[in-house]
Amino acid sequence: MEMQNNQDFLAAIQAQFGADVLAHDIAFDILNIEITPSQIHLVIEWLQQHPTLNVNYLTNIAGIHYPESAGREFAVVYQLHSWKNNIRLRIKGYLPKENLHIATVTDLFAGANWMERETYDFFGICFDGHPDLRRILNMEDMDYFPMRKEYVLEDATREDKDDRFFGRNNNEL
Amino acid sequence: MSQELKDIAQNADPANVATINFGPTHPSTHGIFQNILKVDGEKIISSEQTVGYIHRAFEKLAERRPYNQITPITDRLNYCSSPINNIGWEMTVEKLIGVDIPKRVQYMRVIIMELARIADHLICNSVIGVDAGALTSFFYPFSEREKIYELYEELSGARLTTNMGRIGGFERDFTPVFHQKLKSFLKTFPKAFEEFDSMLARNRIFMDRTKGAGPISAERALSYSFSGPNLRAAGVDYDVRAMNPYSSYEDFDFIIPVGVNGDTYDRFMVRQEEIRQSLRIIEQAYQNLPEGDYKADLPDFYLPPKADVYNNMEALIYHFKIVMGETELPVGEVYHAVEGGNGELGYYLISDGGRTPYRLQFRRPCFIYYQAYPEMIKGMPISDAVLTLSSINVIAGELDA
Numbered sequence: 001m002e003m004q005n006n007q008d009f010l011a012a013i014q015a016q017f018g019a020d021v022l023a024h025d026i027a028f029d030i031l032n033i034e035i036t037p038s039q040i041h042l043v044i045e046w047l048q049q050h051p052t053l054n055v056n057y058l059t060n061i062a063g064i065h066y067p068e069s070a071g072r073e074f075a076v077v078y079q080l081h082s083w084k085n086n087i088r089l090r091i092k093g094y095l096p097k098e099n100l101h102i103a104t105v106t107d108l109f110a111g112a113n114w115m116e117r118e119t120y121d122f123f124g125i126c127f128d129g130h131p132d133l134r135r136i137l138n139m140e141d142m143d144y145f146p147m148r149k150e151y152v153l154e155d156a157t158r159e160d161k162d163d164r165f166f167g168r169n170n171n172e173l
Numbered sequence: 174m175s176q177e178l179k180d181i182a183q184n185a186d187p188a189n190v191a192t193i194n195f196g197p198t199h200p201s202t203h204g205i206f207q208n209i210l211k212v213d214g215e216k217i218i219s220s221e222q223t224v225g226y227i228h229r230a231f232e233k234l235a236e237r238r239p240y241n242q243i244t245p246i247t248d249r250l251n252y253c254s255s256p257i258n259n260i261g262w263e264m265t266v267e268k269l270i271g272v273d274i275p276k277r278v279q280y281m282r283v284i285i286m287e288l289a290r291i292a293d294h295l296i297c298n299s300v301i302g303v304d305a306g307a308l309t310s311f312f313y314p315f316s317e318r319e320k321i322y323e324l325y326e327e328l329s330g331a332r333l334t335t336n337m338g339r340i341g342g343f344e345r346d347f348t349p350v351f352h353q354k355l356k357s358f359l360k361t362f363p364k365a366f367e368e369f370d371s372m373l374a375r376n377r378i379f380m381d382r383t384k385g386a387g388p389i390s391a392e393r394a395l396s397y398s399f400s401g402p403n404l405r406a407a408g409v410d411y412d413v414r415a416m417n418p419y420s421s422y423e424d425f426d427f428i429i430p431v432g433v434n435g436d437t438y439d440r441f442m443v444r445q446e447e448i449r450q451s452l453r454i455i456e457q458a459y460q461n462l463p464e465g466d467y468k469a470d471l472p473d474f475y476l477p478p479k480a481d482v483y484n485n486m487e488a489l490i491y492h493f494k495i496v497m498g499e500t501e502l503p504v505g506e507v508y509h510a511v512e513g514g515n516g517e518l519g520y521y522l523i524s525d526g527g528r529t530p531y532r533l534q535f536r537r538p539c540f541i542y543y544q545a546y547p548e549m550i551k552g553m554p555i556s557d558a559v560l561t562l563s564s565i566n567v568i569a570g571e572l573d574a
Contacts (some may be wrong), residue, residue: 027506028268057411058398059510062521062534079508079521079536086416088508111398114544118574122232137225137573147233 004052004085006031012053017043030088037076037093041103044078044091048108057081058105059088061115063123065149073097074125078105095125104130122147189213195220198304198559201227201569208546208562215554220547224540224572232574235533239498240266241340241474243533248334250537251571254293254514256285256325256337261511264419265520266340269507270474277465278342279421280458284355285328285337286420286511287451287458291362292321293514294402294444294451295369297566301441302373304563305382310372317365320358327351341475342468359456366452370445380438387549387561388436397545400538401516403565406443407435413512424461425454437557437564473500498528515539515566539571 004012006026013033014021020043023034035043047055059079066073072094081088093102104127105112116127117136124145127133135142144151195210196202207223231246238246247258260282267274295314302310322332327350329337338344347355373379389399394407404411412429414422430446432439468475472491481488494500504526510519516538525531542565549565550558 028508030506030508032506056395059508059517060519060521060534060536062532064523064532077521079519083411083416090508109398110393110396111541111544114540118540135225137228139225146230 004082004087006087006089009053009082009085009087009089012050013043013047016046030090032090032092034092034094037095037102040076040078040091040093041105041108044080044105045108047080047082052085053082054084055080055082055089057083058109058111058115061105061112061119063119063125063147065123065147067149069094071096074100074123076102076119076125100125101128102126103128106130121145124148186213190218195555195558199562199567201567205569206567206572208558210555210558212555215556217550217553217555217558220550220558222543222546224543224569227569227573229573231535232533235530237529239528240502240530241495243530244338245334245336247535248336249570250535250573251293251514251518251539251568252333253296253568254289255333255335256289256329257293257511257513258518259335259337260286260420261509261513261518262520263338263340264511265507265509265522266474267469268509269503269505269522269524271503272341272469272471274342274420274469275465275467276421276463278467278469280462281343281347281467282338282420283422283425283458284455284462285325287455288321288324290451290512290514291448292318293566294448295366297514297563298373298441298444298448299369300563301383301437301560302379304559305379307373307376307379310369313372314365314369317362317369320354320362324351324354324358327354339468339475341471342466346467355455355459359452359459363452366448374442374445382556383438383441383560383564384436385434386437386557387553387564388434389545389549390435393545393548394435394542397542399516399542399545401513402440402443402447403435403542404516405430406432406439408433413510413517417510419509419511422454425457427451427454437560440564500528502526502528510536513538515568515571516542535574537571537574539566539568540574543567543572 009031010024017039020036020039021033022036025032047053059081062077064075074095076093078091095102104116114136116130117134119125120133121135121138122145191212193210193212195208205227208220210220211218234246235243244259244262247262248255250258295318299311299314325335326332327348329335389407391407391409394404395409408431410429410431415429427450430443432443476495477488477491482492502524505524507522508519510517517536518538519536521534522530523532550561
């Protein structure tokens with residue numbers, strides 16, 4: 001069987017889910033594909049069962065907070081790996097802050113369980129259908145999601161760590 | 174899990190079920206993590222882990238630290254092999270800024286990372302011995318690990334949380350003492366290691382205790398995103414060093430050992446063989462250690478020598494810019510994985526051009542495979558759960574992020 005490369009992956013996904021592929025690029029040899037959030041489960045399931053693409057391994061799930069981008073404040077990133085083709089790819093879905101829901105992939109990968117719990121714990125993203133969506137690293141009774149950019153880490157009076165000096169102009173902090 | 178064990182788990186009489194706290198067996202069961210077991214006599218019916226007591230918010234911290242200040246954070250992930258974590262992180266940043274690393278640095282890194290792997294596996298395997306009742310095989314390899322720590326110390330000044338290396342290379346070249354100590358280690362370690370191996374590998378008691386304890390099938394291990402020796406023990410030959418070679422691993426000849434049953438004995442044997450392979454890699458890298466500089470030409474990231482800072486204007490400027498985090502960084506998204514002691518250790522770095530990462534996520538192999546633990550010990554006696562816990566090498570620091 002011939003090895004599939006990034007372009008083959010992109011072409012196959014676009015052929016199957018044309019309208020749901022919202023954006024794509026290749027960064028540092030890894031294919032990034034943005035998919036409509038409601039379709040992500042379907043896409044990952046299809047990739048997993050595909051005979052030649054054969055995406056068999058879920059490397060990681062990450063949440064990201066972009067407070068500035070209205071309507072797409074939160075990103076969920078699935079890093080997947082196809083061992084047969086040795087291709088890593090990222091599936092991204094952007095969620096608006098009013099509706100932080102996305103389907104769980106625990107039915108496809110058992111290992112997604114804690115990855116999703118961690119993402120929920122840090123960002124408050126709800127994975128619908130998850131068997132046990134609780135906090136994992138923080139306390140149960142915590143009432144905020146600490147990895148969101150709205151929480152300043154250290155003493156706000158410290159000027160040496162002011163974000164303006166960090167190459168960012170973020171006046172909200 | 175066999176049908177017989179499933180029946181035991183399902184047909185437990187509720188009147189006989191006891192809820193107990195597991196441990197203390199592992200050092201971390203004294204408060205860093207917790208396992209609540211439901212047992213019927215000696216048989217485990219179900220278990221639930223809590224892992225958050227050691228939460229130190231590394232990912233949040235990393236969002237407020239310049240890149241060179243993140244290396245010490247990575248020490249505290251898997252602290253049994255911190256140089257791998259340090260170097261993995263440095264390579265992630267190097268990938269982002271796109272720098273050519275001299276061949277000598279790559280080989281030096283390979284030597285250090287394989288020493289770290291030996292130290293990590295040595296501890297894990299000797300602890301399996303302890304949990305099976307053999308204390309000598311735990312104390313004996315400690316003197317060998319001590320030699321590895323002395324090598325770290327010679328190169329970085331530290332032993333456990335090493336903060337090894339810099340972005341672009343090492344802080345110093347291998348010193349004459351390092352050369353001498355490494356040569357002596359390469360000479361004496363194999364003999365000591367084989368003695369250690371002979372204490373356990375074919376030991377009747379040890380084999381009876383570990384065979385069939387905490388098995389996991391290759392399918393389930395894959396579904397749980399296992400990596401490293403635990404996955405290989407289940408029979409899957411996935412190793413980042415071979416799949417996506419970094420730091421010149423493609424130059425070396427080594428075997429990736431695999432097990433069959435994915436049980437404690439197979440995990441032990443896979444780690445033992447990996448130690449031998451690591452030694453082979455170190456020998457190859459050391460014999461062919463290229464001439465050259467121990468650092469890349471990277472003035473924006475690599476601190477100039479202190480004497481130059483006092484006497485040379487340019488060095489002073491670079492020193493100031495690095496310490497204050499004023500260096501320009503490219504915008505981008507990088508994932509870099511290394512084969513850590515426990516498996517695929519990945520760094521997912523998102524840079525928005527600021528002096529700190531916009532988001533940095535650690536893929537910690539331990540965190541990911543530890544969730545399979547209840548499934549692995551279901552229906553097993555408590556004594557097997559103890560062995561399973563030590564043989565999957567749960568490092569509390571690596572459960573956290």
